[in-house]
Amino acid sequence: MDELKAKYLEQIAYAADEAALEAIRVAAVGKKGEVSLQMRQLGKMTPEERQVAGPALNALKDEINAALAAKKSALADAALDERLKSEWLDVTLPTRARREGTIHPVSQVTEEVTAIFAEMGFSVAEGPRIDTDWYNFDALNIPSHHPARAEMDTFYMHRAESDDRPPHVLRTHTSPVQIRSMEKSGAPLRIICPGGVYRADYDQTHTPMFHQVEGLAVDRDISMANLKWVLEEFCRAFFEVDNVELRFRASHFPFTEPSVEVDLRCSWQDGTLKVGEGDDWMEILGSGMVHPKVLQAGGIDPDEWQGFAFGMGIDRIAMLKYGIPDLRAFFDSDLRWLRHYGFASLDVPTLRGGLSR
Numbered sequence: 001m002d003e004l005k006a007k008y009l010e011q012i013a014y015a016a017d018e019a020a021l022e023a024i025r026v027a028a029v030g031k032k033g034e035v036s037l038q039m040r041q042l043g044k045m046t047p048e049e050r051q052v053a054g055p056a057l058n059a060l061k062d063e064i065n066a067a068l069a070a071k072k073s074a075l076a077d078a079a080l081d082e083r084l085k086s087e088w089l090d091v092t093l094p095t096r097a098r099r100e101g102t103i104h105p106v107s108q109v110t111e112e113v114t115a116i117f118a119e120m121g122f123s124v125a126e127g128p129r130i131d132t133d134w135y136n137f138d139a140l141n142i143p144s145h146h147p148a149r150a151e152m153d154t155f156y157m158h159r160a161e162s163d164d165r166p167p168h169v170l171r172t173h174t175s176p177v178q179i180r181s182m183e184k185s186g187a188p189l190r191i192i193c194p195g196g197v198y199r200a201d202y203d204q205t206h207t208p209m210f211h212q213v214e215g216l217a218v219d220r221d222i223s224m225a226n227l228k229w230v231l232e233e234f235c236r237a238f239f240e241v242d243n244v245e246l247r248f249r250a251s252h253f254p255f256t257e258p259s260v261e262v263d264l265r266c267s268w269q270d271g272t273l274k275v276g277e278g279d280d281w282m283e284i285l286g287s288g289m290v291h292p293k294v295l296q297a298g299g300i301d302p303d304e305w306q307g308f309a310f311g312m313g314i315d316r317i318a319m320l321k322y323g324i325p326d327l328r329a330f331f332d333s334d335l336r337w338l339r340h341y342g343f344a345s346l347d348v349p350t351l352r353g354g355l356s357r
């Protein structure tokens, strides 16, 4: 028994891995192992011999099992140590350069505009870019004979002769979302809708796809004064100057009455724009009081409710704020341009944290 004990304890001590350990276990205490075979001999012994040999064999078996378990856990610890050494990672290394990808000025300005209007209680609404001519025109008080339809350079969707669905267009402005929002939420209402719009036009300041943001506020006693305050507040925050001055110039849009175009006091010096000073005026948006027919088309009673609306070019105000000269470059996907005019991806615009830096 002493021989068996010495032999197996030594083998266990030198076992290189779990497989070797398992082989030792089978040979020693497995069903046909040496210790088990010895135990089977107990039956042939005299009771006196058995009284000594029985407990001694049991103790040997326990001792071998304990040694196996201890070695097994020692092997596992060693394997873990080995892994920790080989998979070591220096988490204090510096990160990669920050401006690998950038936020496009259109996305940046959309976020800025959204942050400003959110502060004034406007939520963001959306509508489809392919819309019916009813939403894009008729519901906005632009009937089919109206000259505004021709002026818009509309892209019409192709129609098969047999197609009896209403005609669809690529929306020429974000104004159809006014109607969809009124239908969906009713009055009172305060929304902006930023998004892409389409017109067949192409030069330094026009691309066939560009971006607008629509604004709509409907309530019982909304007036031009509210419109003026909201737009001033917006310009002050957006252009990041305290002394903005706006000029309302009488104009005409079919969907507003009265209608105004809004100009911003500014100066141009050596090709740089300064907002809030100087003797120049720059047009930045169209707006007015929502036409009763438009409220009606949206399912809102014009005898009970009134509202203001405005529409502004996102790309245009992005060009003004960030001094970008050519609109066409917005959509060229030229990496050099994107690196130059793009914004750091983690600087999310907020009014408290700063809109841009």
Ligand code: DAH
Residues within 6 Å of the ligand: 172, 173, 174, 175, 214, 215, 253, 255, 256, 285, 286, 287, 288, 309, 310, 311, 312
């Ligand atoms: N939809 C007009 C355009 O695309 C812009 C506009 C003007 C929108 C006046 C309005 C508005 O909501 O009241 O040119």
